[in-house]
Amino acid sequence: MALLLRTVARQGLCSSRLQLAVLYRHAVPMGTTAKEEMDKFWNKNTRLNRPVSPHISIYQWSVPMMLSISHRGTGVALSSGISAFALAALVLPESYPHYLDLIHSMSFGPQFLAFSKFALAFPVAFHTFNGIRHLLWDLGKGFKIPEVYRSGYIVIALTVLTSIGLAAM
Amino acid sequence: MAKLLSNRLYAQEHVKDKATALADGHGLSSSRAASKHWTGERVLSVVLLGMAPAAHLCPAPLLDYSIAAALTLHGHWGIGQVLTDYVHGDAKVKLAKASVLLLSTATYFGLCYFNYHDVGLCKAVAMLWQI
Numbered sequence: 001m002a003l004l005l006r007t008v009a010r011q012g013l014c015s016s017r018l019q020l021a022v023l024y025r026h027a028v029p030m031g032t033t034a035k036e037e038m039d040k041f042w043n044k045n046t047r048l049n050r051p052v053s054p055h056i057s058i059y060q061w062s063v064p065m066m067l068s069i070s071h072r073g074t075g076v077a078l079s080s081g082i083s084a085f086a087l088a089a090l091v092l093p094e095s096y097p098h099y100l101d102l103i104h105s106m107s108f109g110p111q112f113l114a115f116s117k118f119a120l121a122f123p124v125a126f127h128t129f130n131g132i133r134h135l136l137w138d139l140g141k142g143f144k145i146p147e148v149y150r151s152g153y154i155v156i157a158l159t160v161l162t163s164i165g166l167a168a169m
Numbered sequence: 170m171a172k173l174l175s176n177r178l179y180a181q182e183h184v185k186d187k188a189t190a191l192a193d194g195h196g197l198s199s200s201r202a203a204s205k206h207w208t209g210e211r212v213l214s215v216v217l218l219g220m221a222p223a224a225h226l227c228p229a230p231l232l233d234y235s236i237a238a239a240l241t242l243h244g245h246w247g248i249g250q251v252l253t254d255y256v257h258g259d260a261k262v263k264l265a266k267a268s269v270l271l272l273s274t275a276t277y278f279g280l281c282y283f284n285y286h287d288v289g290l291c292k293a294v295a296m297l298w299q300i
Contacts, residue, residue, distance in 0.1 A: 033199060042257035076251060079244035083272055086279025089287065096287045097296070104300055113300060128221070131214060138211055169298060 067152050071130045074123040118167035125162040129155045210246050217243050228291030236290050237280035245273035 032040075092099070108116075133151050136142050142151050217239045224232055248269050256265045284290060 035199070039257075039259070046258065072251065075244075075247050079248055082240060082244060082280075083276040086276040086283065088279075089283040090275075090279045096283070096293055100296055100300060117298065128218070132218070135211060135214060166298075 063152050064148050067130060067155065071127060071134070074127040074130075078123055078127060114167045117169075118163050121163040121166040122159065125166070126155070126159040129158045129162075206246075210243075213239060213243055213246070224291045224294070228289070228295065230284065230289060233284040233289040233291055234281065237277060237284060241273055241277040241280065244276070245269065248273075 089096075133142075133155055136151070142148065217236075220232065220236050220239060224236060249266070252262065252265045252269065256262050280290065283293070287293070288296065
C-alpha cells in the first residue's frame with residue numbers, strides 16, 4: 001500500500017501522464033539488456049582511457065584457474081591447428097600420403113616420434129576431459145570447492161595417462 | 170480499496186504482455202536467442218564427443234563429413250566466446266566476428282575438400298599414427 005502511494009506520488013511529482021503502468025511499474029524488466037550495460041561500461045572506460053585494475057598479476061593462481069585458462073588455450077590452439085590443416089589442404093599441391101612419406105623419409109628417431117605423438121595427443125585429451133568436466137558443471141554437478149579440485153586432478157591424471165597411451169600406439 | 174485491488178488484478182494479467190511489448194526488439198527475444206545458443210553449444214559438444222570413438226572404430230566418409238561440420242562449428246562458437254570476452258566496442262566486435270566467420274567457412278571448405286579429394290579425416294589420423 002505504501003509502495004503504491006509512493007509510486008503514485010512520484011508520478012505526480014514528475015508530472016508525466018498518468019498510466020495504469022504505475023501499478024506494476026516495479027514488475028517491468030529493466031529497460032536495458034545485459035549486453036547494452038556491458039557496452040556502456042566498456043565505452044565509458046575506454047573513452048576516459050582508464051587503466052584496468054591489476055587482476056591476474058596480483059591474484060594468487062589456483063589449480064582450477066590454471067585448468068580453466070588451459071581449456072581456453074588448448075581450444076584456441078586446436079582450432080588454429082584445424083584451420084591450418086584445412087587451409088594447407090587447399091593450398092598445398094601434393095596429397096596427404098605424399099607429405100606423410102616426406103616425414104617418414106626424414107627418419108626421425110622413435111623417441112622423437114613418440115614425443116611428437118604425445119605433444120599432439122596432450123591438448124586434444126586435456127580439452128576433451130576438461131570439456132566433460134564443463135558439461136557436468138552445466139548439468140549442475142560438482143560445484144563444491146573440494147569437488148572442483150578433485151575433478152580437476154582427475155582430468156590432469158586422465159590427460160597424462162591417455163596421452164602416454166596414445167603416444168605408445 | 171476494492172477499486173485498487175481490482176486494478177492490481179488487471180495489472181497482473183497484463184504484466185506479461187507489457188513486458189513483452191517493452192522488451193521485444195531487444196531484451197527478451199535476445200535473451201531467448203542467447204539461451205538457445207548456449208544449449209546448442211552443449212548439444213554440439215556431446216555430439217562431437219561421440220564422434221571420437223566412432224572415428225576410431227568405424228571410419229567412413231559420412232563420419233568424415235560429420236566430423237568436419239561438428240568440429241568447425243564447435244571451434245567457431247568457441248572462438249566466438251573468446252571474442253565476446255576480450256573484444257569490446259561495436260566496430261571491433263563486428264570486424265572480429267566477420268574475420269572468424271571467414272576463417273571458419275574456409276576451414277570447413279578445406280576439410281570437405283580434404284575429405285573429397287584426399288584420404289579423409291578418419292583415415293588421415295590413422296595414417297599419421299602409423300608413421
